[in-house]
Amino acid sequence: MSDNSLKNLPGGFKGMSQDMGSDQTAFKGVQWGKVMMWIFLLSDTFIFSCFLISYMKGRTSTVVDWPNTSEVFSLHVNGVAVPLLLIAIMTFVLITSSGTMALAVKYGYEKNRKMCGWLILATAIGGLTFVGMQAFEWSKLIHEGVRPWENPFGAKQFGSFFFMITGFHGTHVSIGVIFLFIYSRKVFRGDFDKGKRGFFTSMKSDYVAIEILGLYWHFVDLVWVFIFAFFYLW
């Protein structure tokens, strides 16, 4: 933003109403892409909310008992069933990748190309690990006979909702991972420093794109926290 008049805007509620009442932009100094991501995430929140509310409705109204989640999701280590072990590791990896993403944004704005690129790559690898562990968990459940349409441990809706919602979330993570790999390549190549034009959009690249991707990544993590709570702790 070239304009200095944006430096000394009043804060708080007064500042917000003043911004809303002003011309040109409602969110002063916020790039278009960032607003877009926030509004998209709001819309996406409604998608996940609909999924989770449907899950609550399905779980509370089913006639067959819901399976005991701490048994179904437990992992056998040396013959001892440890509940939530795999999920704890998955959640830890995903939350850690949020941390590396936040650092990548910081180094990006500092134009520290190397650090930024490595941290994005670390985030991507964290996401990939998460997806890999999720694939492991899916295959374990499938081996035990859980299917979207049936479930040997209790209500058949368990399988349906579990595969659908974690699958939808896993798709989000996978899309994020793909973009993280692309972005780490772009950072290492210096696209954001040179303002290289995008292959599809033909618009100039800017480091703000990393923050926008970061917003998406943090959102995916946040959604996971809710899925974790509702599926594994309930």
Add this chain to the structure above:
Amino acid sequence: MSDEYNQKNTPIKAQSSEITSSSSGSSKDIDYVRPAELPEQDLYHGHSFITKWIFCQDAKVIGVQYFLTAVFTGIVGLVLSWLMRLQLGFPELVPFITAEHYYQFVTMHGMIMVVYFLTALFLGGFGNYLIPLMVGARDMVFPYVNMVSFWMFFIAVCVLMASFFVPGGPTGAGWTLYPPQAILPGTPGSNMGIILMLVSLSLFVIGFTMGGLNYLITILQARTRGMTLMRMPLTIWGIFTATALAMLAFPALLVSCIMMTLDKMLGTSFFMPTIVQAGEVLSYGGGSPVLFQHLFWFFGHPEVYIVALPAFGIVSDLISVHARKNIFGYRMMVWAIVGIGALSFFVWAHHMYVSGMNPWFGFFFATTTLIIAVPTALKVYNWIITLFRANIRMNTVMLFCLGFIVTFVNGGITGIFLGNVAVDIPLSDTYFVIAHFHMVMGIAPLMVIMGAVYHWFPLVTGRMLSEKLGKWHFWFTFLGAYSIYFPMHYLGFIGVPRRYFEMYDSPYVTSAIGMNEFITVAALIVGFSQLIFIYNIVVSLSIGKPAGKNPWKANSLEWLTPEVPPAHGNWGEKLPVIHRWPYDFNVPGAKEDYITQTTPPSEVISAEVEKT
């Protein structure tokens, strides 16, 4: 600044601080507008035919593409309605219309008209064309995403149309697609038909999300200098609020589509209870059909306002321009649009009074439904007060606006009947409901669309439409639509149920048969009279009267581009600077009866304009 400072009428006694700013000297002070915050938008200019007209990133071309595609699907929907009416008016006259086909026509007509025609036309068509022009932007903020949005919509339409040609034909579950029947054998199109419908809807939602993000962010973040939110034309407010609703309502549709697709293809039981079919217990069990209804109507009710709010906004502008008067209660209109939008998320279960949900729910949803009547009535009063003692030009556009107000009031009043649980239960699933929603969200928005086409055709093509043909078109459409839907209220009162293929020997037949024949004939005439409209458009494209700049003497920005029709980038060298709202018509003290949004205060120093 001191727009309302008037040297002639308020000499020295005026004490406001504004005097000091303007009396300090040059006219530049009262014309002050904040400097530009944003750098010039980087635009991709197409060079070849493909990048200019097919995979085009110019919002205006995308708007026309959306418009034409939506009109094409709308014509398919119209033909389907003829086939339905033929069966209802003259049962078994056409041997080709069997019960299965009849239900397929009902379903496809409903879904096409609501989603692929009206939503796409208002938001994709008018939204794309008008938003950048009316807020003073060079284009949408993400032109590439905007282009992808249209092609997603195009693919969604292709998938929808493909369902006519698959084995079993399109789905015949009714446009609400209620499970379990939508995906069980016995319902027409319960295999490929329903799957293609669900896929098509999902694609539509994805495509619309891309477009919707563009509309919202262009309005929020890409307005020109001086364009505050409260100086935007009401058209933009309507489209903005409708898009915001769509961004929050379509997720519910997407989720219900995904879940039903899984029920159909993987045999999950999200919406499927235990079912015995032909003496055989199906593998489904434990799901909740009412959950689908909640998800569907959480989308479905805001969808009504996604169609209605742009119509409200556009009609306000058309009335104001063609009655040469400012819109009465602009701020009230804005807050009414926003309020209706917010309330529309709390009324969905009034579509489900007979679904067997808890009666207390009905009580709550009846209350919220009736509360919506308050802002809606405010808007109707404001339109009428705008017309009161105005300098009305009785042209085609104005006729369509008046037609809108009449149909909308009619449909709105029957909505109050249906919003009450006790009245709704006997009327539910009768032709009264059909009459209600066709009046309020079929004919009323259509009136606006047609009025808007007559109004903006000169802008898009540079030529006027024929007024004479336009007036014929209006009277055929308006009187014809009333002949169709007014008798349906009566049919509903005597209890004729909707969605019945034929009445056979039921007691309704004697009194309903003549009326059904009349309605069918009227429907055919109204449908064919649209050929006048199409003829008018096609002929006027080449031999219409050249429109020149600003033929309606309107104030809003879209008429003030350096070239008409506007070129790519809209504004030539410099972006326009805005000094006022778009409703300064017949201002006392002004030389002409309109002051455009770009006219600086110093040029109309003696005019008593509203401070906006």
